[in-house]
Amino acid sequence: MDRLAFITGASSGIGQALAWRYHQAGWRLALVARRSDEIAAWAKAQGIPPERWRVYGADVADTDSIVAAGQACIAQQGLPDVVIANAGISLGVDTAEREDIDVIARTFATNNVGLAATFHPFVKAMRARGSGRLVGIASVAAIRGLPGHGAYCASKAAVVSYCESLRGELRGTGVQVVTIAPGYVDTPLTQQNRYGMPFLMQAPDFADAAFRAIEGGVSYRVIPWQMGVVAKLLRLLPNAVFDRALSGRARKHRAKG
Structure with a gap:
């Protein structure tokens, strides 16, 4: 069966690694x-036959744009078997700074509304067909709020709940x-981080583990598993202990400053 994967945020990082893993399969x-x-340049450089891929330019933060991309995919390639809503942004925020409120709004527009809009064109058709997988890329940052990471942590917690x-x-x-x-994956998104990243994975290793989890039909999976253990332990910490442990930790870069 000639299956089709629809992947957002495919120009770099996790999205590109997932695209390569699905091609290999x-x-x-x-x-x-x-x-x-x-x-398009990446796909050509990898030698992927042109009949095996199509590119859809879209901004997931623009609902009409990403919905149109999904509709174009169905019209040109057929209904996907897997839809991976991977596109996302991560910036540090300071609620005391007015411009960072706009960063929070942009983060939710991309990471949450954009995720739902990515799934939207496919839900009815998949339900009518009786098969398909909708994959949301969350983060272990969803488990607890980290200082300076309010927008990203909150948006990824919302991905899990949604x-x-x-x-x-x-x-x-x-x-x-x-x-x-x-957990932490070595991508352009994480390479600017100013703090330690335990159990850092290479993107191809993450993509392989994610591919196996998706094909296995799991409902929820933390990758790598070690970060799943860390996340559960963090969730169990009393607030006073958690807050003290995070005191003085370096924060993610803000859009300005």
């Missing part, structure tokens, strides 16, 4: 990002909802 690719020229809700809505339809929560 023999899937056709529907690749989505704002920088469509970069994806996917859980959607999973319940689609129960019994044959459409599965999978939540993947990466």
